Amino acid sequence: MQLTLKTWDDNSVEMNVTHCGICGSDIHTLDENWRSANRPLVGKNVTNLKVGDRAGVCAQSSSCHECELCLDGQENMCQGGGVFTYDSRWPCGSKSYGGYADKWRGDYRFAFKVPDTMTSEIAATFFCAGVTTYAPLKRSNIIPGKSVVGIMGIGGLGHFGVQFAKGLGAKVIGISHNENKRDIALELGCDGYINASDEASMAKYNSSLTHILCTGASPDFQWHTYFALLKVNGHFINVNVPEWQYPGMSAFTLLSKQIKVYGSGIGSPREIEEMLAFAAEKDIKPWITTYKMSDVNKAIEDFRAGKPRFRFVLEN
Structure with a gap:
């Protein structure tokens, strides 16, 4: 056509x-x-x-x-x-x-x-999924060696999120709803893995994360389930836009840990240029x-x- x-x-x-x-x-x-x-x-x-x-x-x-x-x-x-x-x-x-x-x-x-060291087929993926995950992580005050970032959803967005969070110096924990992505998460560089359907797995990481980047969730998602993983003053960053609606939230759920909940849409031209240089420097693939x-x-x-x-x- x-x-x-x-x-x-x-x-x-x-x-x-x-x-x-x-x-x-x-x-x-x-x-x-x-x-x-x-x-x-x-x-x-x-x-x-x-x-x-x-x-x-x-x-x-x-x-x-x-x-x-x-x-x-x-x-x-x-x-x-x-x-x-x-x-x-x-x-x-x-x-x-x-x-x-x-x-x-x-x-x-x-x-x-496109950076000279980056192939065109690799670069093509950064302009949507790359900046969608890089920009909010870069804005969220990640402290190298101290921040612990959970990446919800180990997929097209999430596998970028893991690599960018690691590149920013954070400890990274992969989060998915079963065991299917555990080996992949570890291969990508995750320092640990949470099976969100397993109570013991969730309990192990109770109040241990400083950030959660949500790149994917299932329709049974509940805020309190994942807020339990965050430390006081933790960040819950959403870049997921499913066809279903997120549930409502109790004020007490939000106040109990002073959680910061916010979303992010792609990134600015300045952030895109910064991301390309960062990805080339860290050899993110x-x-x-x-x-x-x-x-x-x-x-x-x-x-x-x-x-x-x-x-x-x-x-x-």
Whole structure:
């Protein structure tokens, strides 16, 4: 199918797509779990890229660049008209179609040079899952040698979370709802593992974690179950967006340990650049399986079947 690119302007950069990561958010969009979906060179102002550079774009392609949050460096929280890389529209009216293609055109301020030491197929995974886990961990005051971070969900997001938390100097505990991910969690670098369905396993880590990064949870999730793992003044950080709703919370559950509960959405351009440099420095590597771009339907079928270990990448 031939789709039109964004209308050209002097803030545009055009890229040939060599690799594109598949994310859970793609499947949520295809299945309309979150909302109804919209179905089907370098401009003179560009300063951060030159013709021939390898570059990548995140799940966000632009912001208004004028609201208070944008001016404060929080463009991912733009209140004036942020543009997502797919299922969105540019201010000029053009649709954004994402990276399942051979070309992409968009705002240069949301396109980032790939470190020379990072391969393109590896880099493709960092622009969504990578920054989604790196940014909140970096903001959450992790103290090397003292912080103990639990990663809920050892999957596409969680396996990044483990590696970033380790890179930041934390002790890391993997958390999943059965024993199936124990060996994988330890191979990724976890210092311990919690089977959330086992009372003894949960009790062993009672009041021992300083942070929990929730990248996945089952519909029977209850706040108090996981708050029990946190120390006083602990952090519960959510980046999981399931199709079901989180349950309500008792005020006493929240007050009993002065837990800080907050969410995080992708990351700002500054955080993306910082993440790429950090990942290159620490040699953080996702576990990937590569498909030809022409085999995208097979890749999506395999994704729905739960086969990723842990990121799928499409390659032209």
